[in-house]
Amino acid sequence: MAKLVLAAATPHNPLLWRAMRDPMPDDLAGVAGNFARIRDAIRDLGVDVLVVVGTDHIRQFFFDHAPAFVVGKAAHYHGTYENEVRTFGMEYVELTGHPDLAERIAGRELLPEAIDFAVSHEWRLDHGFVIPLQYLRPELDLPIVPIHTNATLPPLPSPRRFAVLGEHLRETIAGWESDARVALITSGHMATDVGGPRQFAGSPDPAFDAEAVAWMRDGDLEGAIAGCRFDRVMAAGNVTYQYVNVITALAAMGGRPADLAEATESRFASSPFFMWRDPA
Amino acid sequence: MSKYMIDKFMRAVEMSDADVARYVADPAAFVDAWLAGAGGPHRPTDDRSLTEAERAAFATIDHEALYALGAHPYLLWHFIEAAHTHEFGDGFGWRDLVERYRADVAPHGHVDYIP
Numbered sequence: 001m002a003k004l005v006l007a008a009a010t011p012h013n014p015l016l017w018r019a020m021r022d023p024m025p026d027d028l029a030g031v032a033g034n035f036a037r038i039r040d041a042i043r044d045l046g047v048d049v050l051v052v053v054g055t056d057h058i059r060q061f062f063f064d065h066a067p068a069f070v071v072g073k074a075a076h077y078h079g080t081y082e083n084e085v086r087t088f089g090m091e092y093v094e095l096t097g098h099p100d101l102a103e104r105i106a107g108r109e110l111l112p113e114a115i116d117f118a119v120s121h122e123w124r125l126d127h128g129f130v131i132p133l134q135y136l137r138p139e140l141d142l143p144i145v146p147i148h149t150n151a152t153l154p155p156l157p158s159p160r161r162f163a164v165l166g167e168h169l170r171e172t173i174a175g176w177e178s179d180a181r182v183a184l185i186t187s188g189h190m191a192t193d194v195g196g197p198r199q200f201a202g203s204p205d206p207a208f209d210a211e212a213v214a215w216m217r218d219g220d221l222e223g224a225i226a227g228c229r230f231d232r233v234m235a236a237g238n239v240t241y242q243y244v245n246v247i248t249a250l251a252a253m254g255g256r257p258a259d260l261a262e263a264t265e266s267r268f269a270s271s272p273f274f275m276w277r278d279p280a
Numbered sequence: 281m282s283k284y285m286i287d288k289f290m291r292a293v294e295m296s297d298a299d300v301a302r303y304v305a306d307p308a309a310f311v312d313a314w315l316a317g318a319g320g321p322h323r324p325t326d327d328r329s330l331t332e333a334e335r336a337a338f339a340t341i342d343h344e345a346l347y348a349l350g351a352h353p354y355l356l357w358h359f360i361e362a363a364h365t366h367e368f369g370d371g372f373g374w375r376d377l378v379e380r381y382r383a384d385v386a387p388h389g390h391v392d393y394i395p
Binding site for chain 1: 284287288291294295296297325347352353354355356357361362365378381385386388389390394
C-alpha cells in the first residue's frame with residue numbers, strides 16, 4: 001500500500017522570488033532555512049508523489065466558476081501566468097501530473113460521502129502552487145496532484161471541510177495499492193492583507209499568527225477548526241483564509257503535533273512553516 | 281452584478297501584458313472598447329457592462345474610487361500595480377505606490393467586495 005510519509009505547509013509569497021537570492025539577506029535566512037529543511041525531508045524520505053493543496057488566486061477559477069474543491073486530473077500542467085512573470089519575475093514551468101492518484105482522490109463515479117470535488121483536466125497553476133514546488137523540489141521532477149481549495153471567493157468551505165479533506169487524503173493514500181511514498185504539501189500564509197489598508201506593513205494580526213502556530217505545535221485540530229471561523233480569520237487580513245489549508249495537513253497526519261511549527265519572521269508578513277514526518 | 285463586472289475588467293486587463301500597455305496608453309478609450317466587445321446573442325457568456333461611476337473610475341485609474349465601489353482588494357492591488365509599473369523610476373517606486381494606495385483606501389475601511 002502507498003504511504004503518506006510527510007505533510008508540510010509552506011508560504012507561497014511570490015515576493016520571495018526576487019528577494020531570496022544569494023548572498024542571502026539576513027532577514028530571509030530563516031525562511032530559506034525552513035524551505036531547505038522540508039526540501040531535505042522530501043529527498044531523504046524518498047518521496048515519489050506530491051499532493052499539493054493550495055488556492056488559485058482568482059486566475060484559473062474566477063467568479064464565473066468558483067468550485068470549493070478541485071482535484072487536478074491532468075497528465076501535465078503549465079505553471080504560472082503572464083501577469084505573474086511580469087509582476088513577480090517568476091518563470092514558466094511545466095509539471096507532470098498523476099492522473100491515477102487524482103482519480104482515486106476525486107472518485108470515479110460517486111463523490112466521497114463528506115466532501116464534494118470538481119475535477120480539472122486543464123489547469124494553469126499559479127504562484128500558490130508553483131512557488132512552494134520550486135523551493136521544495138527545484139528539479140520539478142516529481143508528479144503532482146494539485147488540489148484547489150476556494151479560500152478566496154465567499155461563500156467559502158468551512159474549516160471542518162478542510163479537515164475532512166485531510167482525512168480523505170490520508171484514507172485514500174493508505175488504501176492505494178501502490179508502493180508509492182506520498183508527501184502532502186499545503187500552501188498558504190499567516191495573517192495577510194493584500195489590497196486592503198493593512199497590506200505590506202508586517203503582520204496585520206500577530207495574535208492570530210501566534211494562535212495559528214500553537215494549534216499545529218500542540219496538535220489541536222478542534223482548536224484550529226474553532227479558531228478559524230470566517231469572521232475571525234478575515235479580521236486577521238483579507239486573504240488570511242488560505243491559512244486554513246494547513247488544517248488539511250494537520251488532519252491528514254491524524255491531528256498530532258507538528259515536528260516543525262513556526263511563523264518565521266522576515267521583511268514580509270510572518271511565513272508559516274509546518275512539517276510532520278511519518279514516525280515509522 | 282456590478283462588482284462582478286469591476287472584477288471581470290480588472291482580471292481581463294491584468295492578465296495580459298499587451299492589454300496593460302493598451303490600457304495605460306489610453307484608459308478611457310480602452311474601457312469603451314472593452315465594453316463594446318460584449319457578448320451579444322451569439323456569445324451568451326461574455327456580458328460586459330459598467331455603471332457610469334465604474335467607467336469613470338477605470339477611465340482615470342482611480343484606485344480609491346474602485347476600492348470604495350467594491351472591487352475585490354486582491355485583484356485591485358495587482359491591477360493598480362500593473363497600471364503604474366511604467367512610472368517606477370528614481371523618484372517613484374513600488375514602495376511609494378504601496379504607501380499611496382494604502383493611505384487612499386484606509387479611510388474606506390473594509391468594504392463589502394462580495395459580488
